[in-house]
Amino acid sequence: MKELKILAVVVFFTLLTYFLVEPYAHSQMHKHVDSEGFTYADLPALTKTGDKTRGQELIMSAGCAGCHSIEAAGMPAPMDGVMAAQSYGVNPPDLSNAGALYEAKFLSDLIKNPAHALKVEHKFDAASGKMHPMVPFYGMGGDIDQEVADMVAYLQSIAVKAEEVTPAMAFEEACGRCHAVGYENWTQLGTKPKFKHEKDSLAFDIKLLEYQDSLKAYMGKLPPDLSMYFRSRNEHYISTFIENPQNHLAGTAMPRVGVTADAAEKVIEYLADSADTKRHEREAIGMNVMIFSIIFAIFALLWKKQVWRDLH
Amino acid sequence: MAHFTKATSVKDWLNQRLAVETVEKVMASEYWIPKNINFLWAMGMILAVTFGLLTISGIFLLMYYQPSVDTAFYSVNYTIMREVDFGWLWRHVHGVAASVVFLVIYIHMFTGIYYGSYKKGREMIWISGMLLFVTFSAEAFSGYMLPWGQMSYWAGMVITNIFSLGSLHFDGLVEWIRGDYVPAQAFLNRFFMLHVFLLPLAIMGLIGLHFAALRIPHVNNQDGEEIDFDAEAKKYLAGDTKNSKVMRFANDFLSKDLMVVGLFLIFFFYLVFWHYGFALDPVNFDPADGLKTPAHIYPEWYFLWSYEILRPFPVDIGLVAFGFAQVIFMLLPWLDRSENTVPASRRGKFAIWFWVMLVDMIVLTAMGKLPPEGIFSTIGLVAALLFIAMWIILPFITKNEKKV
Amino acid sequence: MKENSRRGFMGKAFGAVAGLGAIGSLVAMKKSWDPLPSVKAAGFTTLDMSIYEEGVMVTEKWRGKPIFVLKKTAEMMKSEEGDEAAMARNIKVGNDNFMIAVGLCTHLGCIPAFRKDTGDFLCACHGGMFTASGLVKKVPPPRGFDIPPFKIDGNKLLLGEVGPEYQSMKDNGVTL
Numbered sequence: 001m002k003e004l005k006i007l008a009v010v011v012f013f014t015l016l017t018y019f020l021v022e023p024y025a026h027s028q029m030h031k032h033v034d035s036e037g038f039t040y041a042d043l044p045a046l047t048k049t050g051d052k053t054r055g056q057e058l059i060m061s062a063g064c065a066g067c068h069s070i071e072a073a074g075m076p077a078p079m080d081g082v083m084a085a086q087s088y089g090v091n092p093p094d095l096s097n098a099g100a101l102y103e104a105k106f107l108s109d110l111i112k113n114p115a116h117a118l119k120v121e122h123k124f125d126a127a128s129g130k131m132h133p134m135v136p137f138y139g140m141g142g143d144i145d146q147e148v149a150d151m152v153a154y155l156q157s158i159a160v161k162a163e164e165v166t167p168a169m170a171f172e173e174a175c176g177r178c179h180a181v182g183y184e185n186w187t188q189l190g191t192k193p194k195f196k197h198e199k200d201s202l203a204f205d206i207k208l209l210e211y212q213d214s215l216k217a218y219m220g221k222l223p224p225d226l227s228m229y230f231r232s233r234n235e236h237y238i239s240t241f242i243e244n245p246q247n248h249l250a251g252t253a254m255p256r257v258g259v260t261a262d263a264a265e266k267v268i269e270y271l272a273d274s275a276d277t278k279r280h281e282r283e284a285i286g287m288n289v290m291i292f293s294i295i296f297a298i299f300a301l302l303w304k305k306q307v308w309r310d311l312h
Numbered sequence: 313m314a315h316f317t318k319a320t321s322v323k324d325w326l327n328q329r330l331a332v333e334t335v336e337k338v339m340a341s342e343y344w345i346p347k348n349i350n351f352l353w354a355m356g357m358i359l360a361v362t363f364g365l366l367t368i369s370g371i372f373l374l375m376y377y378q379p380s381v382d383t384a385f386y387s388v389n390y391t392i393m394r395e396v397d398f399g400w401l402w403r404h405v406h407g408v409a410a411s412v413v414f415l416v417i418y419i420h421m422f423t424g425i426y427y428g429s430y431k432k433g434r435e436m437i438w439i440s441g442m443l444l445f446v447t448f449s450a451e452a453f454s455g456y457m458l459p460w461g462q463m464s465y466w467a468g469m470v471i472t473n474i475f476s477l478g479s480l481h482f483d484g485l486v487e488w489i490r491g492d493y494v495p496a497q498a499f500l501n502r503f504f505m506l507h508v509f510l511l512p513l514a515i516m517g518l519i520g521l522h523f524a525a526l527r528i529p530h531v532n533n534q535d536g537e538e539i540d541f542d543a544e545a546k547k548y549l550a551g552d553t554k555n556s557k558v559m560r561f562a563n564d565f566l567s568k569d570l571m572v573v574g575l576f577l578i579f580f581f582y583l584v585f586w587h588y589g590f591a592l593d594p595v596n597f598d599p600a601d602g603l604k605t606p607a608h609i610y611p612e613w614y615f616l617w618s619y620e621i622l623r624p625f626p627v628d629i630g631l632v633a634f635g636f637a638q639v640i641f642m643l644l645p646w647l648d649r650s651e652n653t654v655p656a657s658r659r660g661k662f663a664i665w666f667w668v669m670l671v672d673m674i675v676l677t678a679m680g681k682l683p684p685e686g687i688f689s690t691i692g693l694v695a696a697l698l699f700i701a702m703w704i705i706l707p708f709i710t711k712n713e714k715k716v
Numbered sequence: 717m718k719e720n721s722r723r724g725f726m727g728k729a730f731g732a733v734a735g736l737g738a739i740g741s742l743v744a745m746k747k748s749w750d751p752l753p754s755v756k757a758a759g760f761t762t763l764d765m766s767i768y769e770e771g772v773m774v775t776e777k778w779r780g781k782p783i784f785v786l787k788k789t790a791e792m793m794k795s796e797e798g799d800e801a802a803m804a805r806n807i808k809v810g811n812d813n814f815m816i817a818v819g820l821c822t823h824l825g826c827i828p829a830f831r832k833d834t835g836d837f838l839c840a841c842h843g844g845m846f847t848a849s850g851l852v853k854k855v856p857p858p859r860g861f862d863i864p865p866f867k868i869d870g871n872k873l874l875l876g877e878v879g880p881e882y883q884s885m886k887d888n889g890v891t892l
Contacts, residue, residue, distance in 0.1 A: 006350055006352060007351065010419060017613070020674070021613045021616065021678060022613075024678070025682050029607075029608045228389055232597035278393070281400075289585065292736070293574070293577045296737060297577070297578055298574075299574075299726075299733045300571040300574035301574070302729075303571075303727055303729070303730040306727075307567040310553050312347075372745065397744075397750055401744060
């Protein structure tokens, strides 16, 4: 039938144009980075099985708590976030759930050589005197790999179970000390509370600005607010960026955070909730609208057939 | 003074004052449409429906949008997308419709070119249609500024800079358009005004003109047949609807119009809910930053072909070529020197011209988006030169066309 | 003729389907006009009732409207004795009695001023007057001040939520 032929021509040229300006042009514009599935293949494989009791003693004696809080073990932060950032550039993370959020391989390497695991050796080079603010663990006299395995085992034992990690928890602990998410009311100093008085609100903002100043000095610029990142970057981009920022932005100050594949998924879900809050509603309503459109088209077709019966 | 009698019904009352029966006849039941037309003749109705969707969704966006450089991005991405119930729906409908409307405009335009529907009394339809294309372009551009994302800002910067006209250095004109040295508050406010008031008003006026221009010459048909509308209408009204070559606009053709609209809406809503990325560019979900240009900036897909005509040349030549591309379509009824009002397939060289022009514009569109490097630059330059050359030879190939 | 009626039927059926779609979209349009979640979430105000002084009229703000808070003095309470209507309007928090009301004249919505010397309210717009309990003293206002929904929680009063005391006031017709 002639009309179908015409339709085929229209559809062909439409799809050709679409293909050229969308998938093809974007494949030429952006570097393609493959995901490694958060396996951190570049880091040495784990050979030792850790003992959590030994690990607890090691963590106490190694002085981790000098900078890190471990709320789950009843150890509060030695100083508040603003002061910590003034000392270290960024507020050191609480270690309560580190065992659940970060890959064991990554934690093991991080404890021994932070700049290496974080992939920021271009910024922190011990040889030229620029030390990473986190002091490496040089061992307590025994087999350092065994000691590190013990420490990791301890962190895993106190952390919440992997299935209990919520999107907010994953984001706030792994990303939220550098990145704000304004649309979720998240700042680098935590969720901004509701203040009755303007004065208290401004006092909070001033503390936040002080924190951000330290962060800016440490990172080179203020890490961006991620409120809309789920829509301004695609999911694959965010995922591979979290896995290894250097793959997308060579030389960036952002460290590799070393999250597990599950934790990365949670982080992305958090970002999706911020930037694409209504996505579930959109899909549900979309289905209904599609069904209606098809019924509408069928009735229109039947009506046309009836009307045209007299014309031909 | 006209003679009024006591009305026998509401319809009679209205009829005496507004001639509703005559209007109904002129606009619908005795508005004769040839039978030998295909679904491409329903593009006008699709455009009207899409314009309606744009207007309705726009009304709801307008109620929450704030035209301020500090709050515009927030009002769109937080208030409308997260807070307002169904706000996301209006934005998706508006964004997708703004993009799809150009696809349909291009189909509508190329249909007109293919069937020669700009000749022999139909020149005003073509001209008013091209004016609509220009105002729709301005409407799309001004609307693109409003979310005040990175693409809004940098498109605003680049497009307004075109008005410095290269070596003429009309920098004062650029600043006048912006109301500032860079796109800022005054710029956003005035483009907001253009987008929600002046341009829609112009579009509505032009749509009226476009419809009016069609009424007397009637629509063309797919066989290039000259139809005696009066004779055929008489046949139809006498009851011989099967043998008449014409049909009523309503409900005869309208039912087909709406059938095509129904099929179009399935496609449209699929895009709205699942495949909107082409119309709501991800880069524009980054807030405007006057100190950082995105790695890749490109116009929306429907401006790419004319953008590519600007791009491969040195600035002054590029501007001349760009200006040429903007006005040349308007002159089509006079550049086509042939008397034949028949489909391109029966017009020899013109058929080749048509398909080459279509493919060339698609090539230009693709090259306009691809990074201007290596082979893409060369293809872009060749396609731009071909575009210009094609228009220059058009009068020559059509002048000697054989009469069919 | 049969053909014709069938044709008419299809047209009507199609019209009905299109009408359903129009109604569906009207629902979405209606919902887009609703107050935003952030507006609704901001509709609650907590007042600490321990900070008010006897006999001093304080204006608080709730949902953009003025809320009159007047802690009754002993004399005020005494003068009310026997006046059922006035007593029914008292809100007791701890041992204190309060007049709490939306500070808008029930006539046309102006804000009446409290007159300390006479202990009543006078509306500047049309001369309506209210007693210290919020009852009409002089027309045109058709009824006493409206009492906002409240819930007593120890020393605190949560405006915007319906507590048992407010519910009974509403049931007894003390406020609209």
